[in-house]
Amino acid sequence: MFAQTNRIIPINLKDTNYIDLELYVHDTTTKDNWKISYAVKDDSTRYKDIYIKCAKGKSKYYYRNADVLLLRRDFIPQYRSENNRYIFFEMICATECNALLIFDKKNLNFTPYLSVIDYSNLYNQIVFMPASTKPFDKLTVKTINLNSNQTKIVSFKNICSSLPKELSITKVNFDSDSIKIMAKLIDAKDKSHTKEIEEELTITFKK
Numbered sequence: 131m132f133a134q135t136n137r138i139i140p141i142n143l144k145d146t147n148y149i150d151l152e153l154y155v156h157d158t159t160t161k162d163n164w165k166i167s168y169a170v171k172d173d174s175t176r177y178k179d180i181y182i183k184c185a186k187g188k189s190k191y192y193y194r195n196a197d198v199l200l201l202r203r204d205f206i207p208q209y210r211s212e213n214n215r216y217i218f219f220e221m222i223c224a225t226e227c228n229a230l231l232i233f234d235k236k237n238l239n240f241t242p243y244l245s246v247i248d249y250s251n252l253y254n255q256i257v258f259m260p261a262s263t264k265p266f267d268k269l270t271v272k273t274i275n276l277n278s279n280q281t282k283i284v285s286f287k288n289i290c291s292s293l294p295k296e297l298s299i300t301k302v303n304f305d306s307d308s309i310k311i312m313a314k315l316i317d318a319k320d321k322s323h324t325k326e327i328e329e330e331l332t333i334t335f336k337k
Contacts, residue, residue: 134173141170154203160217162235163186164186164212165183165185168183168206169181178196179196179197179199180194182219184217184233193231205221205223207219212251215236216234216254218230219233226296226297227244228247231243245296247271253277253304255277256274257272257311259296260272268286268289268290269290269295269299271299273309284333286315286329288316288317289315300314307336308334309333310332311333312330313330313331
């Protein structure tokens with residue numbers, strides 16, 4: 131066996147242990163000249179973990195995605211878009227659960243967000259689910275405005291019977307200082323828990 135260097139190295143896509151990986155890892159240079167590439171570490175994790183590198187000029191920043199190569203390929207973050215401040219990667223976090231990985235160009239760090247319902251790369255806002263799996267409970271969502279670093283957790287008045295709960299949400303509209311979320315829920319006033327009702331919530335952020 132060859133000695134391991136413990137260095138982060140490019141992925142050898144000809145290695146049969148990485149079968150079909152080439153369909154999911156695409157090195158990219160963004161319009162803002164950030165170079166995005168995928169790598170592994172030359173140690174015992176090389177067939178388990180993947181590293182995402184964002185580099186510009188002489189600077190480079192890594193995100194380690196532990197054990198992702200042991201899962202379905204859709205769990206690997208893939209570049210989707212960028213704006214002046216952020217680079218956005220999309221992936222899944224479960225069978226019916228989406229996630230985001232965001233690289234902050236200013237603070238030079240990566241932040242993952244799980245159970246994402248929707249997001250806006252125009253207004254840098256995210257809507258996602260806090261941890262909760264109880265049926266026939268209030269639908270609670272968490273929102274964040276990255277521009278102003280404001281986070282809000284709000285609950286609908288009516289009852290959510292769906293699992294996962296995000297399936298109750300029918301539409302999300304983003305604006306510069308607000309998010310409007312619509313959901314189809316069970317009317318809380320209906321004792322039989324059978325009558326559906328449309329409910330709308332508006333979250334406003336301070337300017």
